[in-house]
Amino acid sequence: MIIVMRHDATSAQVAAVVAQVQAHGMRTHLSDGDERTVIGVIGTNPFALRDLFIEAPGVAEVVPITKPFKLSNREFRSRDTRIKVNSHEVGGDRIWIVAGPCSVDNEELYLESCRLVQAAGAHALRGGVFKPRTSPYSFQGLRAGGVEILREARRQTGLPLVCEVLAPADIDTLAELADVLQIGARNMQNFALLSEVGRLRKPVLLKRGMSATIEEWLLSAEYILSQGNYQVILCERGIRTFETYTRNTLDLNAIPLIKELSHLPIIVDPSHGTGRRSLVTAMALAGIAAGAHGLMVEVHAQPEVALSDGAQSLTPQAFRQLVEQVDAVAAALQRPVGVS
Amino acid sequence: MIIVMRHDATSAQVAAVVAQVQAHGMRTHLSDGDERTVIGVIGTNPFALRDLFIEAPGVAEVVPITKPFKLSNREFRSRDTRIKVNSHEVGGDRIWIVAGPCSVDNEELYLESCRLVQAAGAHALRGGVFKPRTSPYSFQGLRAGGVEILREARRQTGLPLVCEVLAPADIDTLAELADVLQIGARNMQNFALLSEVGRLRKPVLLKRGMSATIEEWLLSAEYILSQGNYQVILCERGIRTFETYTRNTLDLNAIPLIKELSHLPIIVDPSHGTGRRSLVTAMALAGIAAGAHGLMVEVHAQPEVALSDGAQSLTPQAFRQLVEQVDAVAAALQRPVGVS
Amino acid sequence: MIIVMRHDATSAQVAAVVAQVQAHGMRTHLSDGDERTVIGVIGTNPFALRDLFIEAPGVAEVVPITKPFKLSNREFRSRDTRIKVNSHEVGGDRIWIVAGPCSVDNEELYLESCRLVQAAGAHALRGGVFKPRTSPYSFQGLRAGGVEILREARRQTGLPLVCEVLAPADIDTLAELADVLQIGARNMQNFALLSEVGRLRKPVLLKRGMSATIEEWLLSAEYILSQGNYQVILCERGIRTFETYTRNTLDLNAIPLIKELSHLPIIVDPSHGTGRRSLVTAMALAGIAAGAHGLMVEVHAQPEVALSDGAQSLTPQAFRQLVEQVDAVAAALQRPVGVS
C-alpha cells in the first residue's frame, strides 16, 4: 500500500502518518518527489488499514499495490486448478458443457429435455428447483418437490447435476443430491451462504454478480476457498450496463483476464448473458474462442411453454448444432488458446 | 401487455399468437397499424406470460404496460405509509435521523459515539454486529458477541436500534433486540431473507442494491409486503456507475421518483452513497431538499480508528452541524416539498 | 406508438389525447383493458410526438413500437450491405483485417510496422494523424505533417488506408488520401461531422460511442445514410462499465444483435475493447466466432516506444499468430456462422 501525501502536506503530517503505520506493526519507506511525498507501507495485509489513512490530515490518496485476493491468485499458484465432476476434469483441455431447462417445472418435459441434451453431447445437467425470481409473483421453482425429478433425471442419463442453492437452509436438501452446487449472481455476495458452501467438500459453481467487478468476484471465491473448499468453478453470465436491447452484457473480456489473474476454471453462460435465444449460439462460440473452459446453456424440449426464461432457451436441435460448432472451434484452436 | 408483430408477420402467425393468449384464459384486442399488427393482452398478470411470446414466430416485441409491483404501488394506495419507530413516525413530515458507527467494534467507543449522536439529535442508532465485507480477510463484526453492547447502548440512550441481518439464522439473535431490521444492499435480492423478514411484524429498512433498478427495488419490497409485513422503509445508498472518484453514485433522482411511484417512506444514506467524509454533509442536505423522509449517517467518536468505513464517518461535531443545517433546510421548505 | 393511460384517467382525458393525436394528422385505435385504456397511434413517425403526450393529464406512459432507425434497419432491407475497399468486399464472407500503429509518430517505425502487418496478412492500414486524446497534454498526432508518411505507406504496401477525422476541417486533408474515413467513439454523436461525411461517397467506419446504446449507434449511422452515403461499416470497440481492470468492456453481444437488426457490416476492435495486449488475441478470436465481418487491431513494430496506446499494441509476431488463428476459426465455422 502506498500513501500519497498532498503537495502542501507539512513534515509534521508526514511524521504522524509514519508513526501511525509503525504503531500497527508495519514498516514505512519514504520517497520525496518534486511535488509531494509518498509513503510506502510494508507488511502483511496493509490494505486493511486503508480506512485509517484515507482522510488523515495531509493525505491525498491511498493506493493498493497488491491484489487483495490470495488463494485464487495465479501469482501465488501458477498451475491451473482442475476439478473432477464425474469423469470430466473441468479446467483442463476438454470443454465442459452443462445444459438443460432453466428450472424443473413439468416432470415429463424436464426428463425429455435431459435425455435430449445428453444425446446432443452435454456433460452435466442444469437442475433448478430453487429459483431466484425478481418478482414474488413469478414461479419460484418446485423446491423440495422437485428433488425426486432430479434424482430420476440422473438415474436415466447418468449425468451429474448442477443445482442452485439460495439459502443455507437449502444445503441439506441439495448437498447429497447435487454434484455441483451453484451460487447464483444475486447471491454472489451472500457471505453467509458462501461460507456454508466453503465448509463442504464438493464443487461450487460461482456466478459473477451482475454488477461485480472481477476483483469482487475473486474475493467471493476467496470466501469459499478460505473455508477449505478449493473446488470453485467461476461462471461469467453477463453484467449490467446501460444497454437494454440485451438482458445483460456478456463480458467475455473476463475470460482471458480471469485466466491471467487466477488459476480457477471459468465457464460462460450465454443464455443469461444475452437473454435472447437468437444470440446464444454466437456467444457460446465466442466464449469458447475467448478461452472458456466450458459453457452453461439453457435448453428446453419446448421453449415456448417453459415457465421461466423460455425466451433464452434453445431447442434441442439448435443445441445439437451449437455443440458441433463448439467442437469445430475448439479443434481449430487446438485448445488451450488465446492466452499465452 | 402488448405483443407487437413484425411488419412481415403472416395472418396465420397473428392467429396463432391470439389462440395461445386465449388458451391461457386472457382476452386479446387487435389493432392494425400501417406497418404492423399489435395485439393487446387483457387479464390478470399477463406479463408472467411474456416469455411464452417473445420469441414466437412473427413477434417483434412484447411490451409491458402495467408496473409489476402492486402492494407498494401508489396507483393502488395513494396515502403515504407511516411507520412508527418508538415515538417517531417515519414517512411523515418530521425528518428521521439514524446515526452511529458503521459497526460495533470497541465497546467504549461505540457507547461514547451513541451518546454523542443522541446529544446531537439522532432519533435512532446504527448497530451493526453482523457486517457484510467484500473480503473474507476484513473485520466481519462482533456477531453475537456484540449483542450485549447494543443492549447497553439502548439502555443508556433510550434510542431504538437499526441492525442489519445477513442471513435467516441471524434473525433469532436480532429480532428481539432490534427495533428495525436492515437488509443491506448486497442482500436486496436475497429472496430467502426477504421472505423471512416478511413474516415478522417489525419495521424493515430495505437498502437499494448497488445495481438495482427502481423497479427491482420495489419488487424486493414486494417480497416483504406480500408476506404481510407492511412496515418497509426504503433507503437509497448509492448505485454503481463508471465513476471511481466516489465509492458509489448517490442517486437522488430516486427520492422524488419513489415518492411518485410508491407510498413507502424513503431515506438517504450519504455516507455509503459517497464513501468520502468530505461529501457527506452536502449530500445529506441534498437528500432532504429532494424530499427524503430521513437520513442514515455514519458517525464515530474517533473515525481515524474505526475498523470499517472510517473514511466516510463524520466526527460527532460535524454531525451536530449537519443536523442543524438539515433542520434549517427542512424549515425553509415547510416540508413536504418538491413533489406535487 | 402506444399511449398508456393511468388506471384512474377520466374519459375526458382520453378524449383530449385522442383529439390531439388526430390534430397531428394521425389515426388512433382505442383498447380498453381491465385496468386501463391504451391508445394506439397510427401514422408516419408518430414517435416524434412522444414529448407532446408523455406528461399530458391522465397519461401513464408512451411506448414506441417501431424502431426509430429506417435506412439501416434490416426489417426494410434484408440483404447484407457489402462495401468495396480496394479488392476486399467488407460485409461478405471473407474477414477484413485492418492493422497498424495507433498513430503515426515516427516515420521509420510506422513504415516498418506497415510492411510487417502486410506481410502477416492485413488488408488495410490504420493511419492516425489526428488523434483524439483525453488530455491536452498528450501527443495529439502529427496532423497534416503525417500525410506524406501515410502516402508513402500506401505506396510501399499497396494497402488502403483507414484514417480518423476529428472535425469537418480535417475532411479536406483526408478525403483524397484515405480510402476509409473513421469516426471515433468520442465523435459518434458529433452530428455536424456525421452529416459532412454523409455528403462524401466514400466508406465510413463508425465506431460505437463508449456509452452509446445499439439504437443510438444505428441512429448515428442513419445521419450518414440519410445524406446519401450508404457505405457505413460499424465497429464495436468496447463500452464503458463499472469494471476497471479492463479499459473498456468489449460488448460482443453487439455483433449478432447488429446482424439481426441491421444489414450493415460490423467489425471488432479488440485493442481498444480491452486496453491490454495480453487480452487482444483471445478477444479477436471471440469476435470472429461471434460473427464479426472483420477486425481492427493495433500492431506496432516496437510497442514499448509507441507514443500512444503502446500497452494494447501487439508485436508483429503476435499479430501473425492472431491472423493464423483467426483463419482457423473462420474455416471451422464455414462462415457465416452463429446467426440463423
Place this chain on the structure above:
Amino acid sequence: MIIVMRHDATSAQVAAVVAQVQAHGMRTHLSDGDERTVIGVIGTNPFALRDLFIEAPGVAEVVPITKPFKLSNREFRSRDTRIKVNSHEVGGDRIWIVAGPCSVDNEELYLESCRLVQAAGAHALRGGVFKPRTSPYSFQGLRAGGVEILREARRQTGLPLVCEVLAPADIDTLAELADVLQIGARNMQNFALLSEVGRLRKPVLLKRGMSATIEEWLLSAEYILSQGNYQVILCERGIRTFETYTRNTLDLNAIPLIKELSHLPIIVDPSHGTGRRSLVTAMALAGIAAGAHGLMVEVHAQPEVALSDGAQSLTPQAFRQLVEQVDAVAAALQRPVGVS
C-alpha cells in the same frame, strides 16, 4: 507515477525499467517491500510515459499519483474562480439561474417564455438554435434562422444568452450574439471544438459528457483553459447508468466533489438530469443544497407543444415556485454551505 513490479520480477527486469525511466530524463526511487519492488518515478508529467511501462517485462501495474489536470486543479489555485456574465458573478455566493425553452422553435412562444422566466427571476436565457438530436429525423433547431429571434429576446429582456455550439463553423454565427457559449454533453470530448472556444475570451459553459468521469470532464475543461480562456463554468446534467425510469442519473456527488478538486464554478441542470417534469423542482433544490453555484432549467410557456424536450419543461408558474424555494434553501444555508 509508481511502477509496481511483479513479485517474481528479476533484478534484471527492475534494472531495465529503471534505465528506461532515466533515459526519459526522469529520476527513480526504489522501494523493496516484502513481496515486491516498487519504483517511484519523479519528474514532469511522468504519466505520459505510462504506456511505455505497463506491459514491460516484470511490471505488474503502473499507478498515477498526481492528478492529470493542472490549470483547473484547486491544489494549485485555491481561490474560487468567479466569472462575470453581465451583472452576475457566477461562482460567487449568489445563485445563477439560466432558464428558458430547450430550443427556439416558434418566435412568439419563445419570446413569451423569455419574458415569463425573466419575471420569475431568471438571470440568463437558454437560446438553442443549433440542437444536437439523436435521430436525424428529429427537429434540428432553426440554426441561423433563429438568430434574429435570439437578438429580439435579449433586446426585450436585457438578459444575457447562453447558446450551444455544435461545430467550429457555428462559432462565427454565435460568438458575437451569445454571452455564454455552451458545449453540450455529446461534444464534451469534441477536442477540435474545445480548442476553438479556448481561443475566444468569452465564458464557456461545459456540460459533463453522459459517460464522462470527473477526471475526463476536468481534462476537457483543461483543453479550454490551456488555450488561454479561463472562463469555464461546469454543468452537471446527469450521467448514463443502468436505470431507465429516469432519462439520466443526476450525479449530485459531483457538486461537492468538483468544489473540492477544482476552483471552477459548477451548476446543475435538473431538466436533462431527470428527463421528467415532475422531478425537476426536487432535484433543483437538491442541487442547491449540495452547493451548486447555479441552475439551468427548461421552462416553456406551453410545454405541451414544445418541439423538443417538452416532457421535462416546467411551466412558468412551476418555475416561479422553484425560484422561491431555491431562495429559501439558499437563505437557510447562508451559502456557501456543505463543503468545508
